[in-house]
Amino acid sequence: ISRAKTSELVDRTKEHGYNLIVLSAAAQGIGRAAAMAFAKEGAQVTATDINGEKLKELDGIQGIRTKVVDVTKKDQVEALAKEHDHVDVLFNVAGFVHHGTILDCEEDDWDFTMNVNVRSMYLMSKAFLPKMLAKKSGNIINMASVASSIKGVVKRCVYSTSKAAVIGLTKSIAADFIEQGIRCNCVCPGTVDTPSLRGRIQAQPDPEQAYKDFMARQKTGRLCTAEEVAHLCVYLASDESAYVTGTEHIIDGGWRL
Numbered sequence: 120i121s122r123a124k125t126s127e128l129v130d131r132t133k134e135h136g137y138n139l140i141v142l143s144a145a146a147q148g149i150g151r152a153a154a155m156a157f158a159k160e161g162a163q164v165t166a167t168d169i170n171g172e173k174l175k176e177l178d179g180i181q182g183i184r185t186k187v188v189d190v191t192k193k194d195q196v197e198a199l200a201k202e203h204d205h206v207d208v209l210f211n212v213a214g215f216v217h218h219g220t221i222l223d224c225e226e227d228d229w230d231f232t233m234n235v236n237v238r239s240m241y242l243m244s245k246a247f248l249p250k251m252l253a254k255k256s257g258n259i260i261n262m263a264s265v266a267s268s269i270k271g272v273v274k275r276c277v278y279s280t281s282k283a284a285v286i287g288l289t290k291s292i293a294a295d296f297i298e299q300g301i302r303c304n305c306v307c308p309g310t311v312d313t314p315s316l317r318g319r320i321q322a323q324p325d326p327e328q329a330y331k332d333f334m335a336r337q338k339t340g341r342l343c344t345a346e347e348v349a350h351l352c353v354y355l356a357s358d359e360s361a362y363v364t365g366t367e368h369i370i371d372g373g374w375r376l
């Protein structure tokens with residue numbers, strides 16, 4: 120992270136006295152790494168998650184305020200938005216990985232995944248956009264994945280479908296509000312070493328083989344770290360990316376090649 124970027128982020132804070140970033144799924148993994156990276160850059164961060172216990176670990180970090188929010192619940196999302204007079208950046212991170220082909224995916228799996236991965240971003244963006252429009256300035260970042268319209272991945276049927284929808288939502292918001300000072304981008308990681316990834320490996324009948332399979336698809340010979348994704352998020356959240364909107368930012372160590 121260059122010093123220039125830091126000073127630009129800080130410069131932008133002059134308008135409100137600080138730069139306010141709201142994000143979901145901040146208790147662990149990429150969301151947590153991003154919350155900490157934003158705070159390190161001098162932003163004021165509202166870090167939310169459904170998991171209050173884990174979220175507490177962020178309490179006391181300068182610049183971070185925590186709040187328990189289930190992003191699939193409209194009333195909780197609207198209450199969160201009401202707490203903020205303005206927001207500079209909304210980062211929609213929450214997502215769930217269902218493992219399986221279309222034949223393994225029951226209607227409940229389909230509905231649950233689409234609800235957490237897509238409907239939540241619709242609810243959050245709809246709740247926060249009016250505040251951004253009032254200032255003619257705003258920035259939404261959505262967490263998608265390479266497993267989406269970018270790459271067909273085995274046993275990721277509803278997950279990939281949901282993340283393709285996130286890319287569509289991102290481009291739609293970018294196109295609709297570009298003239299009102301809003302930009303919207305999404306992040307498309309490959310395989311990131313996070314607690315949920317570790318959990319998915321452990322849940323397999325043969326975890327050792329499952330880990331080997333994950334590693335076999337890493338052309339770089341290693342997994343991506345949550346911190347590496349957070350660096351990209353800092354760029355997208357800062358004015359250094361002011362001319363960037365409606366795009367999917369791939370960070371996959373060449374997995375899609």
Ligand SMILES: NC(=O)c1ccc[n+]([C@@H]2O[C@H](COP(=O)([O-])OP(=O)(O)OC[C@H]3O[C@@H](n4cnc5c(N)ncnc54)[C@H](O)[C@@H]3O)[C@@H](O)[C@H]2O)c1
Pocket residue numbers: 143144145146147148149150167168169170173188189190191212213214215216235262263264265307308309310311312313314315316345
């Ligand atoms: N880890 C990867 O390999 C990878 C790759 C590509 C994309 N992603 C995406 O990145 C995002 C974060 O994944 P991760 O692996 O870093 O995180 P994770 O799965 O380890 O953590 C997800 C967090 O989301 C929270 N959460 C779940 N449901 C929620 C809800 N309804 N409301 C609020 N919070 C909720 C959980 O409590 C948890 O803290 C997801 O959207 C995921 O699909 C991850």
